[in-house]
Amino acid sequence: xxxxxxxxxxxxxxxxxxxxxxxxxxxxxxxxxxxxxxxxxxxxxxxxxxxxxxxxxxxxxxxxxxxxxxx
Amino acid sequence: xxxxxxxxxxxxxxxxxxxxxxxxxxxxxxxxxxxxxxxxxxxxxxxxxxxxxxxxxxxxxxxxxxxxxxxxxxxxxxxxxxxxxxxxxxxxxxxxxxxxxxxxxxxxxxxxxxxxxxxxxxxxxxxxxxxxxxxxxxxxxxxxxxxxxxxxxxxxxxxxxxxxxxxxxxxxxxxxxxxxxxxxxxxxxxxxxxxxxxxxxxxxxxxxxxxxxxxxxxxxxxxxxxxxxxxxxxxxxxxxxxxxxxxxxxxxxxxxxxxxxxxxxxxxxxxxxxxxxxxxxxxxxxxxxxxxxxxxxxxxxxxxxxxxxxxxxxxxxxxxxxxxxx
Numbered sequence: 001x002x003x004x005x006x007x008x009x010x011x012x013x014x015x016x017x018x019x020x021x022x023x024x025x026x027x028x029x030x031x032x033x034x035x036x037x038x039x040x041x042x043x044x045x046x047x048x049x050x051x052x053x054x055x056x057x058x059x060x061x062x063x064x065x066x067x068x069x070x071x
Numbered sequence: 072x073x074x075x076x077x078x079x080x081x082x083x084x085x086x087x088x089x090x091x092x093x094x095x096x097x098x099x100x101x102x103x104x105x106x107x108x109x110x111x112x113x114x115x116x117x118x119x120x121x122x123x124x125x126x127x128x129x130x131x132x133x134x135x136x137x138x139x140x141x142x143x144x145x146x147x148x149x150x151x152x153x154x155x156x157x158x159x160x161x162x163x164x165x166x167x168x169x170x171x172x173x174x175x176x177x178x179x180x181x182x183x184x185x186x187x188x189x190x191x192x193x194x195x196x197x198x199x200x201x202x203x204x205x206x207x208x209x210x211x212x213x214x215x216x217x218x219x220x221x222x223x224x225x226x227x228x229x230x231x232x233x234x235x236x237x238x239x240x241x242x243x244x245x246x247x248x249x250x251x252x253x254x255x256x257x258x259x260x261x262x263x264x265x266x267x268x269x270x271x272x273x274x275x276x277x278x279x280x281x282x283x284x285x286x287x288x289x290x291x292x293x294x295x296x297x298x299x300x301x302x303x304x305x306x307x308x309x310x311x312x313x314x315x316x317x318x319x320x321x322x323x324x325x326x327x328x329x330x331x332x333x334x335x336x337x338x339x340x341x342x343x344x345x346x347x348x349x350x351x352x353x354x355x356x357x358x359x360x361x362x363x364x365x366x367x368x369x370x371x372x373x374x375x376x377x378x379x380x381x382x383x384x385x386x387x388x389x390x391x392x393x394x395x396x397x
Binding site (some may be wrong): 071 | 116117159162164165166276309332347
C-alpha cells in the first residue's frame with residue numbers, strides 16, 4: 001500500500017465539508033491550515049478502507065505510569 | 072480536486088485528494104490540507120520534566136505530556152513506534168481533548184508545563200500552537216520534544232510560544248539520517264540553530280545506538296558542531312539505546328561506550344554532558360563547570376538534591392549556571 005495515501009478510513013472521505021465529514025469519520029474536529037502551508041498543484045485520488053478507534057474523554061486517560069525511557 | 076503541498080516539513084509532500092502526507096496525519100480533504108489529529112492525542116501522561124529530558128529547565132516540575140499518532144520521520148529505533156508509525160484511524164484510542172481541555176487538565180494536575188512529545192509534535196503543529204497559546208496565557212510553560220525536521224518559517228512561528236525544547240540530533244551524517252530515519256540532517260541542524268536564535272531554551276539528545284551511530288570520531292565531530300553553533304552551555308544528553316522496533320537485533324548501549332562518548336564531548340568543551348537512561352549513573356547529575364561542585368543530584372528522572380542558589384548560581388563560586396531555574 002502506498003504510504004502516501006490514507007489507508008483505513010479514506011473511503012469515507014467525501015466532498016461534503018468538514019462538519020459532515022467529521023460526523024462520519026473518526027475525528028469530530030479538523031482544522032484548516034494557514035494558507036501559507038497550502039499550495040494546489042494538480043489532480044489526485046483517494047483509496048483505502050477503515051476501522052474505528054475508540055474516542056474517549058480526556059478524563060479516561062491513565063495519567064500516571066511507571067517511568068520508562070526518556071522522551 | 073488538485074493536490075496540495077504541505078510546506079510544514081522538508082518533505083513538502085504533494086498530497087492527492089483523499090490522501091495523506093508521509094506523516095499519515097496531514098491529509099487532503101476536498102482539496103484543503105487538514106491536520107486530522109487536531110484535538111485528539113493518543114497519549115496523555117504526567118511526567119517529570121527530567122524525563123523529556125530537560126535538566127536545566129524548571130527542575131522537578133510536573134509536566135502534562137501529550138502525543139498523537141503520526142510522525143514525519145521513520146526511525147528504525149523509534150521507542151514510540153506504536154504512536155508514530157500509525158495514522159489516527161489506526162489507533163485504538165483517541166482522546167477528546169481540545170486545547171482548553173488540555174490546559175485545564177494541566178492545571179488540575181498541578182503541572183507547570185505542557186510537553187508536546189512522544190511522536191514528533193511537528194505533525195500536530197496547529198494543535199501545539201493553539202494549546203501553547205492558551206497555556207501561556209494561564210502561566211504554563213510549553214515544551215517541545217522534537218527531531219527538528221521542520222521548515223524554518225513554521226518553526227519560527229512555533230518558537231514564539233515555546234519556552235524549552237529538547238531536540239534530537241540522531242546522528243551526524245546524511246547517510247544515517249537517510250537510512251535509519253528516512254530524513255536528512257541539514258534541516259535538523261538548521262532547526263537547532265533556529266531554536267537558539269529565537270531564544271528558546273534548548274537541550275540536545277543523541278541516542279547512542281551500538282554499531283549504528285556510536286563512532287567516537289563522529290560523536291566528537293557532532294559535539295564540536297554543538298559547541299560552535301549552540302554554545303558550550305547547551306546541555307547534551309547521550310542516551311542509552313534499548314532494542315526497539317526494527318532494531319531489536321542490537322544490544323543495549325554498553326555503559327562504557329556512553330562514558331567514552333561523554334568524555335569526547337567534554338573534551339571539546341561542552342559544559343554539561345549527561346548520560347541518559349542509565350539510571351543511577353553519576354553523569355545524571357549537574358556539576359558547576361567552573362569548580363565541579365555538585366549542583367543537582369538526580370537518579371532516574373528524580374531530583375534528589377538541588378543546591379543551586381535562587382538566582383541559578385553555584386553556591387560555592389557563584390558561577391551562573393545556564394538554564395531556566397524558577
